[in-house]
Amino acid sequence: MTLAGQLHQMGTGKTTDAPASVHDIYERVVSAIIEHRLPPGTQLVEEKLAAVFGVGRSRIRTVLARLAHEKLVLLQRNRGAFVASPSVEQARHVFGARRLIEPGLARLIIERATQTDIGRLREHVAKEQAARTANDRRAIIRLSGEFHVLLGHIVGNTFVTEMLQELTSLTCLIIVLYDSPALPACPHNEHADIVNAVERRDGEAAARLMLKHLDHVESSLHLVDQDSREIDLEAVFNKA
Amino acid sequence: MTLAGQLHQMGTGKTTDAPASVHDIYERVVSAIIEHRLPPGTQLVEEKLAAVFGVGRSRIRTVLARLAHEKLVLLQRNRGAFVASPSVEQARHVFGARRLIEPGLARLIIERATQTDIGRLREHVAKEQAARTANDRRAIIRLSGEFHVLLGHIVGNTFVTEMLQELTSLTCLIIVLYDSPALPACPHNEHADIVNAVERRDGEAAARLMLKHLDHVESSLHLVDQDSREIDLEAVFNKA
DNA sequence: AGCTATCATATTGTAGACAATTTAGTCTGC
DNA sequence: GCAGACTAAATTGTCTACAATATGATAGCT
Incomplete structure (x- = not known):
C-alpha cells in the first residue's frame, strides 16, 4: 500500500x-x-x-x-x-511505569471524580463494549488506551495525563507486537469493575483492580524476544 | 549580563x-x-x-x-x-505527579538495589552534605534533584527515569520561583533517611519517608499566586 | 570466488532566504 | 486627548538548496 x-x-x-x-x-x-x-x-x-x-x-x-x-x-x-518497535525490555518498562502510576491514580480519582465524570467513564466503557461486540479490534485497542487517559483527565493533573498518553500509545504498539493471537487485549471488561469501585468510592478496591488489570494485560502478552526490532546480535552469536 | x-x-x-x-x-x-x-x-x-x-x-x-x-x-x-515559569497550579501538578511515582519507586528500589548502588547513594548524599556546609545554594538544588533521578537509574526503568528527570528539573525552577527565602530547600538531610531505609531493606519505610520528603519540600514553598508568569487578568479584574 | 576500494544513490543535517505574524510605535482626524 | 488605522521593526514559520553521511553496487585485484 x-x-x-x-x-x-x-x-x-x-x-x-x-x-x-x-x-x-x-x-x-x-x-x-x-x-x-x-x-x-x-x-x-x-x-x-x-x-x-x-x-x-x-x-x-x-x-x-x-x-x-x-x-x-x-x-x-x-x-x-x-x-517504534518496542523491545521486550521496553515493553516491561512501560508496564512497570504504569504499575507505578496508575494504581495510585485510581486511588486519587475517588476524591476527585464528580458524578458527571463517572457518567463519562460509564459512557466510555459502553463504547468499549460496543467495539468488543462488533469485534472491531482496532477500536478496542484504541479505546482501551483512552480509558486510562480519561482517568488522568479526571484527576486533572497535566503531567500525569501526558505521561499516560505516552504510555498508553506505546502500549498499543506493544500489544500489536506481542499479543498472543489467541485472545483479544482486554478479555473481560475490567474497566467496568474499576468504574464500579470508583462509584462506590472504594479507593483501595480501585487501586487493587487497576493493578490486577495491568498485570493481566501484561501477562496476556507473549513477551519474549522474537521478531522485535534491534535484535541483540551480541547475545545471539556470542557464546560468552 | x-x-x-x-x-x-x-x-x-x-x-x-x-x-x-x-x-x-x-x-x-x-x-x-x-x-x-x-x-x-x-x-x-x-x-x-x-x-x-x-x-x-x-x-x-x-x-x-x-x-x-x-x-x-x-x-x-x-x-x-x-x-518556563511554572504557575502555582503547575507546581502542584508536578508535586502531585511525584507523589504518585516516587513512593512506589522507593518501595521498588528495595528489591533492585545492590550494595554498589547503595554505596553510590551514600556518595551522593555526602556530596549534598558538602554542598550544604559550603552553603552552595545552586549545587544544593541541583544535587537534590539528581538524587531522585539516581533512584530512577537504580530501578533501571528508562521511562520512569526520564519522567523523574523532567519532574526534578521543573522542581528546580519551582523552588527558585516559590522558595520562601527563610530556609533552604532540603533543610535536614531527608535523603539520608531514605537511603538508610533502603539499606535496611525496609520498603514501607522508604516509601513513607519519600512521601514525607515530597510533602515537606512542597509545604516549604510559598505556593500562592504572586509574581507567577501568566497572571490571570480575567480573574484579577472581572468581578464575576 | 572472495576481498577491498571506489563510486552511486538515497537520505538526513544545516544554513540561509523569504514569507507571515506579532508588537509597538506613529500619525491623523475628530 | 483619544480612538483607530497605518507603518515599521523584530521575530518566528517555512521552504529550498547544498553539504554531510550512510548504504549498497560495481569494478578490479589477488
Missing part, C-alpha cells in the same frame, strides 16, 4: 488546498501508528511524507522530532525515522 | 572551532536554566542563541523544541520561546 493510502483518513475530505498544519500532520501520523496502518519498523522518509501532505520537509521534521520524544518513532542519526 | 555570559560554562574552553553540536547546546541551555542563570520568563531569541553558539537557527530550533517538550521552555506560536 502507498504511504498516502496508509495515512489517509476517511472523513477528512478537506477541499481547501491550504497546506496541512503541523498539528494535523502530527495527529494523522499518530493515529496511523496507533492503529498500525504504519506498522512498527516502518521507515518514515521525510521527503515522502512531505509530498504526501503537500508541505516542505521542515514541518515533517518537527512532527518527527515530537514523535521521537514521545518514543512513538525512533530517530537514528543520519539514517532516518522509524516507527 | 549578556546572553553569551549567561550561557558560558567554565571549564569548557574548547579551542577547536567546530560548531557546537545539538547535544552540547541542549546541555548548556539546560544547565543555564536549572542553575537559573537564565531566570524563568527570559525570552530565548533563536537568532541570538544561534549567534552565541556559532550555528544556524535550525539547530537552535531543535533544541528549543526539545526543551519545550520537557516543559523547561514555553513555546508561544509566532511569539517565541521563554524559559
Whole structure:
C-alpha cells in the first residue's frame, strides 16, 4: 500500500488546498501508528511524507522530532525515522511505569471524580463494549488506551495525563507486537469493575483492580524476544 | 549580563572551532536554566542563541523544541520561546505527579538495589552534605534533584527515569520561583533517611519517608499566586 | 570466488532566504 | 486627548538548496 493510502483518513475530505498544519500532520501520523496502518519498523522518509501532505520537509521534521520524544518513532542519526518497535525490555518498562502510576491514580480519582465524570467513564466503557461486540479490534485497542487517559483527565493533573498518553500509545504498539493471537487485549471488561469501585468510592478496591488489570494485560502478552526490532546480535552469536 | 555570559560554562574552553553540536547546546541551555542563570520568563531569541553558539537557527530550533517538550521552555506560536515559569497550579501538578511515582519507586528500589548502588547513594548524599556546609545554594538544588533521578537509574526503568528527570528539573525552577527565602530547600538531610531505609531493606519505610520528603519540600514553598508568569487578568479584574 | 576500494544513490543535517505574524510605535482626524 | 488605522521593526514559520553521511553496487585485484 502507498504511504498516502496508509495515512489517509476517511472523513477528512478537506477541499481547501491550504497546506496541512503541523498539528494535523502530527495527529494523522499518530493515529496511523496507533492503529498500525504504519506498522512498527516502518521507515518514515521525510521527503515522502512531505509530498504526501503537500508541505516542505521542515514541518515533517518537527512532527518527527515530537514523535521521537514521545518514543512513538525512533530517530537514528543520519539514517532516518522509524516507527517504534518496542523491545521486550521496553515493553516491561512501560508496564512497570504504569504499575507505578496508575494504581495510585485510581486511588486519587475517588476524591476527585464528580458524578458527571463517572457518567463519562460509564459512557466510555459502553463504547468499549460496543467495539468488543462488533469485534472491531482496532477500536478496542484504541479505546482501551483512552480509558486510562480519561482517568488522568479526571484527576486533572497535566503531567500525569501526558505521561499516560505516552504510555498508553506505546502500549498499543506493544500489544500489536506481542499479543498472543489467541485472545483479544482486554478479555473481560475490567474497566467496568474499576468504574464500579470508583462509584462506590472504594479507593483501595480501585487501586487493587487497576493493578490486577495491568498485570493481566501484561501477562496476556507473549513477551519474549522474537521478531522485535534491534535484535541483540551480541547475545545471539556470542557464546560468552 | 549578556546572553553569551549567561550561557558560558567554565571549564569548557574548547579551542577547536567546530560548531557546537545539538547535544552540547541542549546541555548548556539546560544547565543555564536549572542553575537559573537564565531566570524563568527570559525570552530565548533563536537568532541570538544561534549567534552565541556559532550555528544556524535550525539547530537552535531543535533544541528549543526539545526543551519545550520537557516543559523547561514555553513555546508561544509566532511569539517565541521563554524559559518556563511554572504557575502555582503547575507546581502542584508536578508535586502531585511525584507523589504518585516516587513512593512506589522507593518501595521498588528495595528489591533492585545492590550494595554498589547503595554505596553510590551514600556518595551522593555526602556530596549534598558538602554542598550544604559550603552553603552552595545552586549545587544544593541541583544535587537534590539528581538524587531522585539516581533512584530512577537504580530501578533501571528508562521511562520512569526520564519522567523523574523532567519532574526534578521543573522542581528546580519551582523552588527558585516559590522558595520562601527563610530556609533552604532540603533543610535536614531527608535523603539520608531514605537511603538508610533502603539499606535496611525496609520498603514501607522508604516509601513513607519519600512521601514525607515530597510533602515537606512542597509545604516549604510559598505556593500562592504572586509574581507567577501568566497572571490571570480575567480573574484579577472581572468581578464575576 | 572472495576481498577491498571506489563510486552511486538515497537520505538526513544545516544554513540561509523569504514569507507571515506579532508588537509597538506613529500619525491623523475628530 | 483619544480612538483607530497605518507603518515599521523584530521575530518566528517555512521552504529550498547544498553539504554531510550512510548504504549498497560495481569494478578490479589477488
